[in-house]
Structure formats: C-alpha cells, structure tokens
Amino acid sequence: MPWQGPIPKGAPVETAPPNVPEFKPAYSGQTRAPAVQTKTAFQVTTIASGFRNPWAIAFLPDGRMLVTEKPTGALYIVTPEGEKSPAVSGLPPVDGRNQGGLLDVEVSPDHAQSGLIYWTYYEPREGGNGLAVARAKLVDGEKPCVENVQIIFRMMPTLESTLHAGGRLVFTPDGKLFVTLGERSVLEGRKQARDVKSHFGKVVRINPDGTVPQDNPYLSNPEARPELWSVGHRNILSAALDSQKRLWIVEMGPRGGDELNRPEAGKDYGWPTIGYGEEYSGEPIHQRTQAPGMEQPVYYWDPVISPSGMTIYSGDLFPEWRDNIFIGGLSSEALVRLVMKDDRVVGEERLLTDLNARIREVVQGPEGALYLLTDATDGKLLKLTPR
Ligand SMILES: [Ca+2]
Secondary structure, three states: OOOOOOOOOOOEOOOOOOOOOOOOOOOOOOOOOEEOOOOOOEEEEEEEEEEOOEEEEEEOOOOOEEEEEOOOOOEEEEOOOOOEOOOOEOOOOOOOOOOOOEEEEEEOOOHHHHOEEEEEEEEEEOOEEEEEEEEEEEEOOOOOEEEEEEEEEEOOOOEOOOOOOEEEEEEOOOOOEEEEEOOOOOHHHHOOOOOOOOOOOOEEEEOOOOOOOOOOOOOOOOOOOOOEEEEOOOEEEEEEEOOOOOEEEEEEOOEOOEEEEOOOOOOEOOOOOEOOOEOOOOOEOOOEOOOOOOOOOOEEEOOOOOEEEEEEOOOOOOHHHOOOEEEEEOOOOEEEEEEEEOOEEEEEEEEOHHHOOOEEEEEEOOOOOEEEEEOOOOEEEEEEEEO
C-alpha cells in the first residue's frame, strides 16, 4: 500500500464524468489528482515525418535513433537531424494486423561492444500468433541490416489474436530484461491473466540471452512459467524505471480503468477479477474493485487516457520535471504528466493537446529533451525542448 498521507486538493484535469461512477477509489488521490501546469516555456520541433504508425524509439550511443513502424515491420535509423536510413533488412516477418506488428526496440546496454539490439513483435505461428523478443547485431552502413537473429523469448501458449500483445522492453542496471505482455483481449486469453501457467497478462523477467534468472519469484512453483515476475495485468504498453531503478508500468484498461502500477516480484495485480472499468458494451467485468491478495493500482483513470509509452524524467533541461512520469496518450491525444510524491500521484497535467495527435511513444534523449512519436499513417517524430 502506498503512502497514505494528505494529498494536495484542487480541481482535476479530467472534467468528464466517469463511465463507472459506482466504483470509488480505494484511497484519497487514487484518481483525479489536482491539475498542475508546467512553468518552463517549451517548443515542439518535428524531426521527421512519414512513418506509418510508428511505435518505439531507442537511442544508439552516437545519438542516432532506432524507430519502429508497427504494421509494416520496418525498422529505421534516424539521425538527430531527421535523415532516415533505408529499412534495416534481416528482421523476421511480423503479423502486422491490428495491434500486432513490430513493437518495441531497445539498444543493448553493452551495444558499444556487442552491437546488439532487441525488439518485440507479434510473431506469426502455426495455429495462431504470439509476442516474441528477438535480438541481433545491428550492421550499419548504406544498407543497414541485422545479423545472427536470435529469438530469446516467446509468449506462450500460442493463440490467435491480433490484440493486446503488450511488448515493452526495459533493461535494468543489474543486467536483466523486463518484458511486458498483454492478455490477448479474447476471452480465452483474458481468463489466463492471473494463471501462472500462462504468459498472458504478465510482466516477465529474463536474462538478455533468454535464460531465466535464478532469483525469479515463481521458481518454487512447478506449474508456473519460470519467467514470470508479476501477474494479473491487462495490456501493458508503458514501462520505465524510476531514479531508484524500480519498474513502473501503465496498463491499458477497458472502458474506464487505465492503471499506473509498480509491479513487485510475485504480486498479483488483479485483472480480470478486480478493476475500475467495464466492457466497451457497458456490461460489467468486475463485481468489485478490491480483493485480498490483489494489489491496488497506484492511480487509475476513468475515462481512460489509452496509455502507450512512458518515461520517468531524469534530465537537466527541465529541472521542474525531474522524477515526473510522462505517458503517451492515444485516445486522450495528450502527453500525460504525473507529479509524484512518496509513490503517490499528487498532480496531473495534459500536455500537447493542441496537436490533436495520438501520442504513441515518449523517451528521454541523451541531452534531456523528450522525443515523441505520433500514431498516424503519417506519423511524426517530435522533440520537446525549452524555448
Ligand atoms: Ca489491476
């Protein structure tokens, strides 16, 4: 349970009525934190455009960026000035329907020596599909390619769905790799979100070569998938480490019920048994919002923001933003900013609403600027700097 002290009062940024007014927060400040406003003047610069529904950005050590395109499965190298390489060749084919495709990309912490990059994608399989994590050596040049592609993790079981893949990758300073996994949306997948025999609706933790860390929390349960870190999630499209190197995630909820969580080893986050939303039809999903043995979200949104992408700011360009959580908003068409105190949300802001753009990704660049992707058939790579 997070800190229970008094939180500041004030009108929230959200003014629309909730979809599920009968669900009440478990504690004061769990939703609709007071609105706050950034004081630093800033500007938004378009670095590059023409990306077909881009999904993720990762920085190479020399300051260039890797950018993924979801439906096409294309990976590009983009200079800070916006010059785009030809698509990197050698990636395995993706199932690019709907929410599938090429998703996250990360640069290995030892990239300067190994040349390795990691990515997630919806993998076409015999009898269905599923999320996969691959790594390979990036070979630069006029026609960039990847060499020695290895699939290091496969979400199991195989099932047919073009929805809720999850797919964010986060390296930790102790040399592990977190992968966030969705529950596939279809009923058969949703039923497995709290089932330790399935990868659906989980955070998993692996070594960068795909092997299982020997201190993973479910290893003593012979029925459990050994990669599991936490269970009971819906669709995790946002994940980042804070200054203490702890993992935070945001889950895409149903109608109402997007959740900010800080997943801890071996804990159950309750989906689909508890939550704060309802079916898109208006039918109930949950009888209740709390249950023994299941964790409460740190914060939730109803109506939803539709989260995708996340960074916890640690740069020098915007001192007032340090340790704030930034989340891309799809349906909310905003960059959502959360001000934190002792692991509670004490302020919320919606930035960039004048762009009228779905924000898919937000990462901090090496110089402390924020870099964003808009989700559109002509998606843009944007940079946010002080004016
Ligand atoms: Ca939950």
